[in-house]
Amino acid sequence: MEATGLGAPKPRRSAGHRLADLFHGRPRLQAGTLLAGPVGWLVIGYLGSLAILLIASFWSLGELSGEVERSFTLDNFKTIVEDSVYRTVTLRTVGIAAAVTVTDALLALPLAFYMAKVARPSRQSLLVVAVLVPLWSSYLVKAFAWRTILSEEGILNWALDPLGLSGPGYGTLAVWLVMSYIWLPYMIIPIYAGFDRIPDSVLSASDDLGAKAWMTFRRVIWPLVFPAIVAGSIFTFSLTLGDFIAPTLVSSTQFIGTVVKSTITTNLPLAAAYSVVPILIMIIYLLIARRLGAFEHV
Amino acid sequence: MESSSENGSRPDVHLVGLRKTYGEVVAVDRVDLDIRRGEFFTMLGPSGSGKTTMLRMIAGFELPDEGRVELAGTDVTDLAAYDRDVNTVFQDYALFPHMTVGDNVEYGLRVAKVGKDDRRKRRAEALEMVRLPGYDDRKPNELSGGQRQRVALARAIVNQPRVLLLDEPLGALDLKLREQLQIELKQIQREVGITFVYVTHDQEEALTMSDRIAVFNEGRIEQVGEPESVYERPANSFVAGFVGVSNVIHRDGGTFTVRPEKVRLLAPGDPTEGLVVEEGRIADVSYAGMVTRFHIELEGGDRLQVARQNLEQTSHEDEGMRGERVKVAWRREHTVAVAEQQGVGQSTEEET
Numbered sequence: 001m002e003a004t005g006l007g008a009p010k011p012r013r014s015a016g017h018r019l020a021d022l023f024h025g026r027p028r029l030q031a032g033t034l035l036a037g038p039v040g041w042l043v044i045g046y047l048g049s050l051a052i053l054l055i056a057s058f059w060s061l062g063e064l065s066g067e068v069e070r071s072f073t074l075d076n077f078k079t080i081v082e083d084s085v086y087r088t089v090t091l092r093t094v095g096i097a098a099a100v101t102v103t104d105a106l107l108a109l110p111l112a113f114y115m116a117k118v119a120r121p122s123r124q125s126l127l128v129v130a131v132l133v134p135l136w137s138s139y140l141v142k143a144f145a146w147r148t149i150l151s152e153e154g155i156l157n158w159a160l161d162p163l164g165l166s167g168p169g170y171g172t173l174a175v176w177l178v179m180s181y182i183w184l185p186y187m188i189i190p191i192y193a194g195f196d197r198i199p200d201s202v203l204s205a206s207d208d209l210g211a212k213a214w215m216t217f218r219r220v221i222w223p224l225v226f227p228a229i230v231a232g233s234i235f236t237f238s239l240t241l242g243d244f245i246a247p248t249l250v251s252s253t254q255f256i257g258t259v260v261k262s263t264i265t266t267n268l269p270l271a272a273a274y275s276v277v278p279i280l281i282m283i284i285y286l287l288i289a290r291r292l293g294a295f296e297h298v
Numbered sequence: 299m300e301s302s303s304e305n306g307s308r309p310d311v312h313l314v315g316l317r318k319t320y321g322e323v324v325a326v327d328r329v330d331l332d333i334r335r336g337e338f339f340t341m342l343g344p345s346g347s348g349k350t351t352m353l354r355m356i357a358g359f360e361l362p363d364e365g366r367v368e369l370a371g372t373d374v375t376d377l378a379a380y381d382r383d384v385n386t387v388f389q390d391y392a393l394f395p396h397m398t399v400g401d402n403v404e405y406g407l408r409v410a411k412v413g414k415d416d417r418r419k420r421r422a423e424a425l426e427m428v429r430l431p432g433y434d435d436r437k438p439n440e441l442s443g444g445q446r447q448r449v450a451l452a453r454a455i456v457n458q459p460r461v462l463l464l465d466e467p468l469g470a471l472d473l474k475l476r477e478q479l480q481i482e483l484k485q486i487q488r489e490v491g492i493t494f495v496y497v498t499h500d501q502e503e504a505l506t507m508s509d510r511i512a513v514f515n516e517g518r519i520e521q522v523g524e525p526e527s528v529y530e531r532p533a534n535s536f537v538a539g540f541v542g543v544s545n546v547i548h549r550d551g552g553t554f555t556v557r558p559e560k561v562r563l564l565a566p567g568d569p570t571e572g573l574v575v576e577e578g579r580i581a582d583v584s585y586a587g588m589v590t591r592f593h594i595e596l597e598g599g600d601r602l603q604v605a606r607q608n609l610e611q612t613s614h615e616d617e618g619m620r621g622e623r624v625k626v627a628w629r630r631e632h633t634v635a636v637a638e639q640q641g642v643g644q645s646t647e648e649e650t
Contacts, residue, residue, distance in 0.1 A: 201392035204359055207379045208386045209406035209457065219405075223396045 050279075057273035068268055076273035086259070090277055093256040096176055097240040101233045103180040104187035108232065109225075112188050116195035117203070131188050139182065140245065146178045147249045174250040179240045186235035194228025195221075230294035237285060241278045308371050310335040310461055310493045311356060316365035318351050325351040327517035328365065333461075333495060334510075338487050340496045342504040343514030344540065349497045352514075353463050356495065358382045370460055385454035389466040391446040393438040399425070399449050400434030406457040424456035427486060444475045451486070461493045468503070480506055501541045505529060513537050530557070534637040546636070547600040553638045558605040560632040563592065564625040573627040578602070580622050590616050594626055602626065 013021075023030050060073045080086045115127045134142065147170075149156050156167035168174055198221065206216040244257025256278055264271040289295070309332035318326040326348040333339045341349040354360040356367055358379030367375045374382050385406070393402050403421045412420075425431050428448035438446055447467055454462055467483075468476045484507050487494045498504055504511050505525045512522045513536075521533040532538035535546050538555040546555050556574075564575065581601070582593040590611065592604040604626055 199390060199392060201388045201390050202394060204379070205386070205388060205392040205394070205453075206405070207359075208357060208384075209453070210380045210409045211405075212380055215409055219409075220394055 053272050053275055056269055057276055059269040059272075061267050061269060076270045077276075079270065080274055080277065086274065089254050089256060089259055092172075092253070093241060093278075094281065096172065096179065096255065097237045099176050100179040100183060100240045101187075101236045103176070104184050104236045105191075105229050105233065107180075107184060108187040108191050109229070112191035112195055113221075115188075115192050117198075117200070128192070131185050131192075135185055142182055143178060143246045143249045146174070146181070146246075150174050150177075150250055171251050172253050175247050175253065175255070178246045178250050179243065182246065183236040183239050186239065187229075187232035190228045190232040190235075191225060194225040194231075198224050227293040227296055230289045230292045234286065234289055234294065238278075238282050241281060308335075309333055310337075310370055311339075311495065312366075312368035312371075313352075313356070314366040314368070316352065316355060316362045316367070318348075318355060318360060318362050324517050326355070326362075329517070329519055331512060331519065331522070333493060336491050336493055337509040338484065338494045338496065338507055340498060340504040340508035340511045341514055342498060342501060342511050342541070344499055346516075347514040348517040349499075349514045350465055353386075353465055353495065353497050356461070357384055357386050357463050383460040385457055385459040385462055387447070387450050387454050387462065387464045387467045389469050391438075391443075391450045393446055393449055393453070395438055397438075398434060399430070399436045399438070399441070402438065402449055403453045403456050405453060410457070420456050421452075424452040427455065427489070428452045429482070443471050444479060447471065447479065451483075455486070455490060455492070458490075459492065461495060464494060464496045466497055466499070469498075476503070483507065505541070511541075513541060515540070531634055532636055538634070538636050543603045545602055547596065547598075547602065549598065553636050554633050555636050556602070556628050556632050556634065558591070558603040559589075559607075561602065561604040561626050561628045563604060563606065564627050568627075570627060572630060574630055574633060575625055575627045576602070577623065577625050580619050580624055583616050583620050585616065592616075592619075592624075594624065596626075 023033070056068075057076055058072050058074070060069050060071065060075055061067070062069045080090075111131075115124055115131075119127060148154055150167055150170060151157075152169070154167070160166055168177065202220065202224075203216060206220045211219065242257055244255065244261045247253060247255045247258050248261075256274065260271045260274050263274065311331070311333035313329060313331040316326055316329045316331075317324070329348075329352065331352075341352055343349045351360060355362050356369075358374070358377060358381075362375065365375075366373055369383060394405065397405070400421055403424055404417050407417045407420060421434070422431070425433060428451050430445060430448050430452070433441075433445070433449070438449065441449065450467070464483075468479055471479065480503055483494075496504075496507065505528075508525055510522060510524055511528050513520045513528060515536050521528055521537045523531075528537060528541050532541060532555060535544075535553055535555065538544060538546055543558050544555075545558055545561075546553060548554075564570070576594075576596050576598060578594040578596040580592055581595045584591045584593075587608070589605045589607050592606065594602045594604055596602055
């Protein structure tokens with residue numbers, strides 16, 4: 001020991017050092033400080049706006065004034081449930097979301113299998129990039145591109161014309177086509193990850209134990225990759241359910257999104273009430289997905 | 299190479315001129331091999347020596363570029379894995395994670411459309427054999443590594459294949475468990491009488507379990523024989539070094555090897571008739587409990603490892619001998635002439 005002596009003053013500690021001492025051995029304080037920002041945003045920005053939406057759905061529009069009256073009423077929900085127009089639009093939207101989800105699952109399964117289990121590693125990463133690149137371009141650009149493709153004088157009709165055929169034109173079919181295209185990467189990536197998690201040796205083992213390709217698919221691959229399909233379907237289903245841009249661009253058909261958008265300026269409480277419908281549908285969907293094991297590995 | 303069909307019966311596995319390349323790399327280079335019915339046959343070699351590729355070609359996971367695979371006299375070279383009467387135990391177990399232990403074991407039987415009662419009976423027998431009775435309803439992720447490997451074994455054996463292929467099945471387990479399972483595997487093999495083809499890089503495991511061993515190096519077989527012949531009479535310096543300790547010395551233009559446990563440190567006045575005597579200096583001493591290993595730098599060149607069983611000495615009293623000059627000796631018949639071979643001195647403790 002050097003003879004600095006007992007009376008030597010303690011070296012001054014920097015502010016950062018003292019702050020570090022404050023957090024040392026206090027895991028709750030550490031976690032609290034780290035999470036304060038994100039949790040605050042979640043509660044105020046996200047759940048708060050949802051709460052306001054929910055509250056607004058119980059207001060009404062004054063019959064004479066046309067002003068929003070802030071008193072409790074269930075009339076909006078009654079309208080949505082009883083008016084056949086809203087019921088039809090709701091069913092149509094759920095139908096298109098289901099159709100898009102099934103289409104994307106059918107397209108993504110073989111592609112993701114090829115990416116994860118067949119392609120060489122170099123090609124594998126190339127394919128992952130190829131799947132992700134469309135996500136970098138604006139949604140609006142892609143939807144508009146399809147509007148051009150599908151238009152009366154568009155490239156699709158031009159290409160099909162010599163064969164004596166014509167494209168679907170604008171309408172519900174076009175919405176299904178565009179949505180399936182735009183949301184496809186959200187289905188491919190989870191399924192690709194799901195296939196990637198299955199060790200090659202497990203597939204070899206099935207082969208080795210006498211199972212031909214179909215049997216291996218049915219008994220080993222399908223049950224192992226199914227939760228990943230459900231996980232992907234959450235994206236495709238919910239994104240289709242709430243969309244209003246693609247339907248506006250390639251059809252004049254009404255969906256939940258387009259109805260909310262057109263009602264919001266004329267009858268805010270009714271628009272708010274109708275917005276609750278897709279939220280309820282998604283809550284039910286997520287509960288089913290959890291039962292099917294979609295969250296076990298994600 | 300040893301003649302393989304000496305007992306007249308047809309070999310269970312008959313491999314002719316097998317060759318497999320991956321791009322520029324020759325994994326297996328025109329190998330001929332016969333494996334007899336009911337024997338415990340081990341393919342031993344360092345990683346990348348072609349032993350696993352051989353196994354995968356027998357299983358049907360890889361197709362050879364050249365050559366034939368015959369099982370019980372039938373050419374199966376072009377048959378898919380699911381059509382071959384062989385089953386595999388994988389190093390990573392490859393259990394179906396979504397199925398219970400019982401369903402895993404029954405998988406092959408279910409695929410083969412065996413009736414339910416028969417399936418239940420055979421599954422119970424197989425789980426009994428691997429000492430996991432009553433584990434039917436567990437999931438693989440609830441089991442330890444050793445238990446998983448037992449399930450993998452039961453899943454393969456329950457199909458009563460002609461040949462069972464085992465790809466470093468104990469590689470992921472710790473030493474104690476490995477030693478225990480080695481003994482159990484050997485017992486099970488005797489009980490069921492199925493031909494076992496076992497791949498390992500662990501020479502001790504190979505010596506313990508096998509009826510015969512093939513030593514692989516760079517896609518070729520260096521020697522095939524019973525454990526004691528591979529160990530006591532290595533065909534060349536590679537086998538001498540890989541199976542055991544590389545005690546290779548060069549004298550009078552020849553290459554020789556002598557096993558470390560055959561060499562003694564001579565005390566003054568010890569008789570030396572019938573012995574080969576060499577002088578040297580103790581370069582290193584390592585105490586390993588059961589034995590103490592002396593690394594001797596011989597006057598005539600080369601290093602020799604001497605293992606002395608600790609019959610009397612109990613502790614580190616030999617440590618002080620480092621640097622001392624000693625005489626070492628061994629019986630003349632324990633000197634084995636070996637062919638010089640590339641790859642001498644390759645580590646025997648190489649891990650995959």
